[in-house]
Amino acid sequence: MSKLSERVIFALLAGVLPLLTGCTRHSKSEHYYLITVNVDLPYWKTAEAGFLKAAFVLGVTAEMLGPKNFDPQAEADELHSIIARKPAGILVSVTNPKLLGPQIDAAVAAGIPVITIDSDAPSSHRLYFIGTNxxxxxxxxxxxxxxxxxxxxxxxxxxxxxxxxxxxxxxxxxxxxxxxxxxxxxxxxxxxxxxxxxxxxxxxxxxxxxxxxxxxxxxxxxxxxxxxxxxxxxxxxxxxxxxxxxxxxxxxxxxxxxxxxxxxxxxxQKPYTMALMGLKALDDIHHYPVKPLGEDYELDPFAPYPSFIDTGVLLxxxxxxxxxxxxxxxxxxx
The missing domain is CATH 3.40.50.2300 (Response regulator)
Incomplete structure (x- = not known):
């Protein structure tokens, strides 16, 4: 093979390999969770559809968990158990900030990105909120x-x-x-x-x-x-x-x-959009992490994250x- 041919092949590989790597950066071993309450409500089934759609597009694993009734303590317990699994990221709808806030902080301290959707816990170390104004x-x-x-x-x-x-x-x-x-x-x-x-x-x-x-x-x-x-x-x-x-x-x-x-x-509201955007955001944070994860970015004009993404309302x-x-x-x- 001539030197010119070798150079052409090397140049092609140099251009193609990053694209291939980008396409295969995901795997089913990357597990993301959406934690809420009343999981059988149509509202949350719609959110789950958006969550699973994003997972399908990205090629990762996603699961919505939580109690079937309105039980904030059970939701906090569910979040606690999920943290122990070391997932790639967590979305959570906050029913009770006093119960959920410490669990969110524990997840972020463990290096697990957490984004709130639907209902927020602004005093926690969650990265930001996606949902309705x-x-x-x-x-x-x-x-x-x-x-x-x-x-x-x-x-x-x-x-x-x-x-x-x-x-x-x-x-x-x-x-x-x-x-x-x-x-x-x-x-x-x-x-x-x-x-x-x-x-x-x-x-x-x-x-x-x-x-x-x-x-x-x-x-x-x-x-x-x-x-x-x-x-x-x-x-x-x-x-x-x-x-x-x-x-x-x-x-x-x-x-x-x-x-x-x-x-x-x-x-x-747009629960489908909240969960779809939420998983994509978590995936991006998982693959391109910012350190320290738990820093207070609220007042930082150069923050890598927004404080709030408004998904809109309509009468x-x-x-x-x-x-x-x-x-x-x-x-x-x-």
Whole structure:
């Protein structure tokens, strides 16, 4: 072989080998986890689909774990057990910062990158948060309620106090209501992660008459919308219309109630996008680590990571619900 031929072959290899290496940097031995609660909810099944899609594209292993009910302690225990496995990275939705924060810090101290999605723990050493601007979501819902009530009426909320994303939504609603002295927040009901409990309480609210009549019901948590909506449907079937219901998220049952006019509107989030972006971000951090991993990058103008990636919100009502239902059907979501 001539010297020229050898040089040509060497040059080709020098150009091709990095590309081949880049294509094969991943392996199934790289394991990523998404930790949350209520894992069987449609909301989290949608997030899991995004998580698994990213894993398929990258050629890595991904798994969503957590309790099937709303149990922050069980979620913290799950995270603790996952840390011991030394995974390539962890996504976590924070139900209780006091319980989850120390576990997040322990993971980062062990060299495991952690990104929060859906609900944040800003005081922890998580690298950053991917999800909804929940204050904005609450303000969007609050503006809708204020407009539909013409600035006057009694309002109740269904939520789980102490969960950061839900608390931010409630604050957003109250920010808007502060400009409408005719709107009164009668009660903030702790549904304890139980949609059935929310449904029963809704029936009690809807039975109030006179000055105690409830004019608007707001569900700050995904699973409550469908069941509170069914309570409202029964009341309206008995000839007592005129109650406003605003909910969160886009499971098929909620969207159908919007289409039927039982739910006035729902605030859409993007759990699929949160988990898809989250795994890709973890993968990048795993292969191109920054040291020290646990440094406080919040105030660093040259930080390698953002503080927050906003995946967006949208108000869905009868004017645009058909398009969302069609997109869900196309995507194969249930």
């Amino acid at each position: 929940n204050l904005q979501a609450g303000r969007l819902g609050g503006a809708r309620v204020a407009a539909m009530l013409n600035g006057k009426g009694n309002v109740v909320f269904f939520t789980m106090p102490g969960q950061p994303n839900l608390d931010e939504r409630l604050k957003g609603y109250k920010d808007v209501f502060s400009g409408f002295p005719g709107i009164k927040v009668v009660e903030v009901f702790d549904m304890k992660g139980d949609a059935g409990l929310a449904m029963d309480k809704a029936a009690e609210y809807l039975g109030r008459k006179g000055a105690d009549r409830i004019d608007a019901l707001v569900c700050l948590q995904s699973s409550a919308g469908r069941d509170v909506g069914e309570s409202l449907r029964r009341v309206e079937a008995n000839g007592d219309p005129g109650r406003l219901l605003v909910t969160m998220d886009t499971d098929e049952a909620t969207l159908q109630l919007v289409k039927d006019g039982i739910i006035d509107s729902t605030i859409s 869905i009502d009868k004017t645009n619900v058909e398009g969302v239902l069609t997109r869900r059907e196309t995507a194969g979501q249930e």
